[in-house]
Amino acid sequence: MLRTEQIGKVFPGVVALDGVDFDLCQGEVHVLLGENGAGKSTLIKVLSGVHQPDSGRVLHRGSPVRIGGAEDAERLGIATIHQEFNLVPELSIAENIFLGRQPRRFGFVDRKRMERDAAPLLQRVGVQAGPETPVRELGIAGRQMVEIAKALSLDAKVLIMDEPTAVLTASEVDRLFAIVRRLRNEGVGIVFITHHLEEIPALGDRVTVLRDGRSVGQVPASTHHDELVRLMVGRSIEQQYPRQTSGDASRGKPLLRVAGLSRGGVFHDVGFEVHAGEVVGVAGLVGAGRTEVARAVFGVDRYEAGTVEVDGRRLPGFDVTAAMAAGLGLVPEDRKGQGLLPEGSVADNLGLVTLRNASRGGWVDRSGQRAAAGEMANRLAVRMAGLDQQARTLSGGNQQKVVIGKWLLAETRVLILDEPTRGVDVGAKVEIYQLVNELTAQGHAVLMISSDLPEVLGMSDRVLVMSQGRIAGELSAEDATQDAVMALAVGTSAPGQGTTTEDFPHGH
Amino acid sequence: MATEMQPGSRMAAKHTGGSGGPPPWVRRVLLDNGALSALVVMVVLMAILSGDFFSTQNLLNVGVQAAVTAILAFGVTFVIVSGGIDLSVGSVAAFSAITLGWLATEGVPTFLAVVLALAAGMACGFVNGMLIAYGKLPPFVATLAMLSIARGLALVVSQGSPILLPDSISWLGQTLGEWLPVPVIVMVVIGVVTAVVLQRTYSGRVMYAIGGNEEAARLSGIRVKRQKLVIYTLAGLFAAVAGIVLASRLASAQPQAASGYELDAIAAVVIGGASLAGGVGKASGTLIGALILAVLRNGLNLLDVSAFWQQVVIGAVIALAVLLDTLRRRT
Numbered sequence: 001m002l003r004t005e006q007i008g009k010v011f012p013g014v015v016a017l018d019g020v021d022f023d024l025c026q027g028e029v030h031v032l033l034g035e036n037g038a039g040k041s042t043l044i045k046v047l048s049g050v051h052q053p054d055s056g057r058v059l060h061r062g063s064p065v066r067i068g069g070a071e072d073a074e075r076l077g078i079a080t081i082h083q084e085f086n087l088v089p090e091l092s093i094a095e096n097i098f099l100g101r102q103p104r105r106f107g108f109v110d111r112k113r114m115e116r117d118a119a120p121l122l123q124r125v126g127v128q129a130g131p132e133t134p135v136r137e138l139g140i141a142g143r144q145m146v147e148i149a150k151a152l153s154l155d156a157k158v159l160i161m162d163e164p165t166a167v168l169t170a171s172e173v174d175r176l177f178a179i180v181r182r183l184r185n186e187g188v189g190i191v192f193i194t195h196h197l198e199e200i201p202a203l204g205d206r207v208t209v210l211r212d213g214r215s216v217g218q219v220p221a222s223t224h225h226d227e228l229v230r231l232m233v234g235r236s237i238e239q240q241y242p243r244q245t246s247g248d249a250s251r252g253k254p255l256l257r258v259a260g261l262s263r264g265g266v267f268h269d270v271g272f273e274v275h276a277g278e279v280v281g282v283a284g285l286v287g288a289g290r291t292e293v294a295r296a297v298f299g300v301d302r303y304e305a306g307t308v309e310v311d312g313r314r315l316p317g318f319d320v321t322a323a324m325a326a327g328l329g330l331v332p333e334d335r336k337g338q339g340l341l342p343e344g345s346v347a348d349n350l351g352l353v354t355l356r357n358a359s360r361g362g363w364v365d366r367s368g369q370r371a372a373a374g375e376m377a378n379r380l381a382v383r384m385a386g387l388d389q390q391a392r393t394l395s396g397g398n399q400q401k402v403v404i405g406k407w408l409l410a411e412t413r414v415l416i417l418d419e420p421t422r423g424v425d426v427g428a429k430v431e432i433y434q435l436v437n438e439l440t441a442q443g444h445a446v447l448m449i450s451s452d453l454p455e456v457l458g459m460s461d462r463v464l465v466m467s468q469g470r471i472a473g474e475l476s477a478e479d480a481t482q483d484a485v486m487a488l489a490v491g492t493s494a495p496g497q498g499t500t501t502e503d504f505p506h507g508h
Numbered sequence: 509m510a511t512e513m514q515p516g517s518r519m520a521a522k523h524t525g526g527s528g529g530p531p532p533w534v535r536r537v538l539l540d541n542g543a544l545s546a547l548v549v550m551v552v553l554m555a556i557l558s559g560d561f562f563s564t565q566n567l568l569n570v571g572v573q574a575a576v577t578a579i580l581a582f583g584v585t586f587v588i589v590s591g592g593i594d595l596s597v598g599s600v601a602a603f604s605a606i607t608l609g610w611l612a613t614e615g616v617p618t619f620l621a622v623v624l625a626l627a628a629g630m631a632c633g634f635v636n637g638m639l640i641a642y643g644k645l646p647p648f649v650a651t652l653a654m655l656s657i658a659r660g661l662a663l664v665v666s667q668g669s670p671i672l673l674p675d676s677i678s679w680l681g682q683t684l685g686e687w688l689p690v691p692v693i694v695m696v697v698i699g700v701v702t703a704v705v706l707q708r709t710y711s712g713r714v715m716y717a718i719g720g721n722e723e724a725a726r727l728s729g730i731r732v733k734r735q736k737l738v739i740y741t742l743a744g745l746f747a748a749v750a751g752i753v754l755a756s757r758l759a760s761a762q763p764q765a766a767s768g769y770e771l772d773a774i775a776a777v778v779i780g781g782a783s784l785a786g787g788v789g790k791a792s793g794t795l796i797g798a799l800i801l802a803v804l805r806n807g808l809n810l811l812d813v814s815a816f817w818q819q820v821v822i823g824a825v826i827a828l829a830v831l832l833d834t835l836r837r838r839t
Contacts, residue, residue, distance in 0.1 A: 321731060323729075343716075351713075353728045355717075359710035
């Protein structure tokens with residue numbers, strides 16, 4: 001139905017695509033797999049008309065086509081659901097679905113007809129809310145469904161989904177899969193990008209693996225994980241979670257001690273310790289208050305009661321600078337919104353935290369800053385054209401390395417990582433885990449919030465589980481199993497049914 | 509973000525040297541900088557169209573005409589790089605000049621009067637910063653209020669009439685050694701100061717960080733509110749300098765002076781390649797932007813174009829310059 005032949009695309013300094021062959025049949029889910037920077041995003045941007053290929057051609061039902069823009073893609077029935085949704089939060093669901101194509105009557109928008117037309121689409125994607133509901137009232141999963149409904153309203157025959165599961169909870173992923181399967185059975189061809197290998201056999205038919213802008217293999221979805229990983233990174237990863245558990249013997253003194261931390265309606269009586277040389281994982285459902293606690297500990301947001309101590313010294317609340325001076329660092333979950341200076345260079349981003357210390361009487365030691373940034377970029381193996389490259393043009397994994405790197409330069413003693421590997425490819429993930437190991441080996445401590453259960457279990461020395469704003473329990477590495485964590489996370493005392501926890505976008 | 513910046517004076521020297529048979533490095537510099545190429549094209553065009561344009565005397569005139577806008581614009585560059593906007597600089601310039609005139613006629617020693625006039629400008633900027641950083645007013649609103657307040661204060665202090673400046677001050681508007689205008693010197697010095705602040709100082713680097721991503725800056729331990737105070741106070745200080753230079757040129761402080769100059773200043777910054785979204789901008793660009801506006805006004809005067817049409821042309825050039833820059837960046 002849709003086929004690319006020898007697609008090539010060159011950006012200044014980077015060969016993004018180098019002769020990629022890819023094809024999609026009617027009624028199949030074709031998984032596109034690859035590390036960040038492998039060319040997945042570029043390929044789907046070519047298919048959706050954002051980029052023009054420099055070489056090769058795109059065939060639609062056997063005849064060559066030129067997809068010069070979003071209109072061409074729409075005419076060919078190709079719809080793309082990007083990681084960042086194209087929705088207007090203040091407008092209703094129906095208006096978002098028919099944005100720019102609102103049915104009109106005497107020149108006015110025919111609201112009734114619009115909502116009537118939207119209703120069956122919403123039913124198809126399983127959205128309960130009425131078509132007149134403003135999109136801002138929906139959670140992330142709901143918004144995603146509205147995007148899918150919008151694609152369906154355009155009568156899309158090809159649906160491209162860029163990491164749709166990255167922001168969803170487990171139950172939402174199940175619902176998404178059910179809808180994707182139904183669409184497949186209706187004959188829609190689906191290009192599905194994911195970093196979660198376990199999703200592939202559950203959903204996919206075929207898998208195309210990209211590496212360094214080339215398609216390195218096309219395999220059935222039943223292919224074993226290890227083989228897929230080998231294709232992606234070009235080598236086999238011995239250990240996905242290379243945590244060298246230190247054990248109680250080598251556990252140092254407590255570096256971070258939080259007690260009785262509360263903020264009305266958000267988190268209550270949160271207390272825990274993180275010791276030198278230790279990785280403490282924080283698991284829990286989206287909306288359990290993990291990010292909020294991390295931000296309060298770091299002094300970004302206020303708290304009403306409780307104490308935060310670093311190395312025995314109590315921190316004043318709501319003071320990021322004091323927290324930093326004490327040796328705390330925070331890598332926020334929203335990389336683009338809160339972690340990165342997108343217009344800034346790699347060097348500027350790496351030097352952000354150390355800027356003050358590199359200043360004497362207001363003057364910045366620019367050459368020292370640059371040298372330090374260069375060393376750190378090397379140590380992190382940031383894939384870049386140079387220190388002057390704009391951070392927004394890096395791939396997600398490399399952006400994350402830069403955001404973590406700025407804290408490593410600051411000699412942070414307790415680093416709080418909030419979803420450190422979200423949207424990060426397998427290879428970069430392992431590199432980030434190794435950084436965590438290095439930090440703890442040097443006697444620093446890491447508090448790692450993650451919704452990726454295998455990651456929490458694989459990397460933590462202890463696991464804290466949060467539920468409804470409270471610490472529901474603490475598990476040692478031996479006792480922490482998926483079942484044990486989930487049992488605590490879902491909580492037996494939850495109002496209503498424990499398993500249908502309301503999800504809402506969190507953190508900000 | 510710009511990583512290397514040339515002090516303004518060097519940039520200015522480059523374009524005059526590049527008008528005949530450009531060597532490769534000149535071409536590269538021009539291609540890298542849309543506004544600079546526009547300026548070169550304009551200078552060449554004016555030199556061809558009008559025999560009087562390309563004389564030392566006239567070029568220095570252009571410099572003098574650009575000076576006040578450029579000095580205002582350097583201050584606004586800090587604000588725009590940090591993602592804000594300052595509409596009050598024209599009024600603050602007038603208020604500072606009136607303060608100077610009033611103090612000088614009251615018998616305050618010249619040096620002290622100048623210092624206090626600068627302090628008046630800084631105070632206005634400081635109030636802007638307080639309203640924005642701690643009052644959480646949008647910069648547009650806070651500085652719009654200051655635009656009215658400072659202008660009003662200038663009228664109150666002067667009782668609505670111009671104040672003659674003593675000679676001890678008005679030499680600032682004259683020339684050194686018969687030919688070098690002091691306003692041009694002040695412009696170059698302030699330009700270099702701006703470049704150094706943006707590139708070399710903590711506050712300067714922080715401006716790019718705040719403009720690029722305020723939340724990321726905050727989470728990296730930068731005291732964003734305090735830095736915003738610094739930024740708007742600097743803009744107020746530069747506005748005061750511009751006001752003093754303007755008043756010296758006219759040998760009198762006028763309460764209605766520099767009306768609408770804030771828009772010229774913003775135009776100069778934007779023509780110079782800064783983004784109103786913040787995080788991007790250079791001192792050299794701002795200087796070029798101010799020179800483009802001055803070259804246009806001067807050249808169109810020499811060509812006897814009516815003042816009414818001049819406004820049309822200048823508006824068109826602002827749009828065109830930024831349009832070209834946007835196109836160049838996209839490809």
